[in-house]
Amino acid sequence: MPLADRWATLPLPTPFQPRMKQEISDPPVFPFISLKGLLPFGNQRINPCVMKNMEALNKQFGKPGAIEFKAMKGNLTGLSISNRFAEADICLYGAHVTRFKPRNGADLLWMSPDSLFEVGKPIRGGIPVCFPWFGPHKTDPQKPMHGFARLMYWEVLSIEDNDAEETVVRLGLGSSDETKGYWPFDFRAVLTVVVGSELTVTLGVTNLSAESFRYTCALHTYYHISAIEKISITGLQGVTYFNQLTGEKGRQEEEILVIREAMTRHYLDTETPVVLEDSGFPRRIRAGKSGSRVTTVWNPGAEACATIGDLPNEGYKSFVCIESTNAYDFPVEVNPGESFVTTAQIGIAD
Secondary structure (H helix, E strand, O other): OOHHHHOOOOOOOOOOOOOOOOOOOOOOOOOOOOHHHOOOOOOOOOOHHHOOOHHHHHHHHOEOOOEEEEEOHHHOEEEEEEOOOEEEEEEOEOOEEEEEEEOOOOOOEOEOOOOOOOOOOOOOEOEOEEOOOOOOOOOOOOOOOOOOHHHOEOEEEEEEEOOOOOEEEEEEEEOOHHHHOOOOOOEEEEEEEEEOOOEEEEEEEEEOOOOOEEEOEEEOOEEEOOOHHHEEEEOOOOOEEEEOOOOEEEEOOOOEEOOOOOEEEEEEOOOOOEEEEEOOOOEEEEEEEEOOOEEEEEEOHHHHHOOOOOOOOOHHHHEEEEEEEEOOOOOEEEOOOOEEEEEEEEEEOO
């Protein structure tokens, strides 16, 4: 049976609502990178079946001038998409969107020029998928930061055009004995990327266990900006936030948020879209979301940036992260057989 048929289709936001299957099938055995090779104390090894033949992928899914699998930096397997709306790149390692460039526009996403693109290391920039925990693991600091999903190859489930002629890519990641050594649950995760005039990224998680589980997550989007001092963010006025740098809570009283120093704020209990205005490019980016109760705003500032190995010393000037998050007071709880989806939508504001 084809892999895609063995997976129950997760509910997606309209207008991308596919038909739900009536029964949840057993998850497929996914080839993936051993977590022993992902942690600092492990011996790196790659399951050879992970590196799917790009010729075979192109034969199955490719479309000249529109869909192409090719080697990315570090020989990681990537997917390039081109349609009448935009161009985009997705690395199968981590299901990581690394580029979204609307037609007649500049890339909305920022990638670190020092990102390693190396198995066992997270990719810096674009849209990392943080799952099944956000930030450091609560009880074991030796487990990978932001979970293991961004450190594994995901399977290509389908690539097709929807009725609006947007390109829809579905990538999947399934649980295994090895993942249960780090998170003891059966699950199925599907990342759906819709490339149109906007970029829509949806993380759907289905609980295949016999008991409920909780997870935290984020779509950790890095936005490309002209200069940190030339941006402002609106849409967060009146929202309480947790300041991770001080450990205290505050409230955004001002209509406009500006960043003049290191910032790690988690705005709580909000699903309101925000607008990132950049007077240097100039442009206004709308960052919408659903299924996310926390909006994270992060920029490391000069001092911390200089200590992060895969960021240039001056890199903090060129990006800001606005993340669709579920964490802190708002983890996700999923009952057996049920699913939950978190969506980030990115596009140029009118």
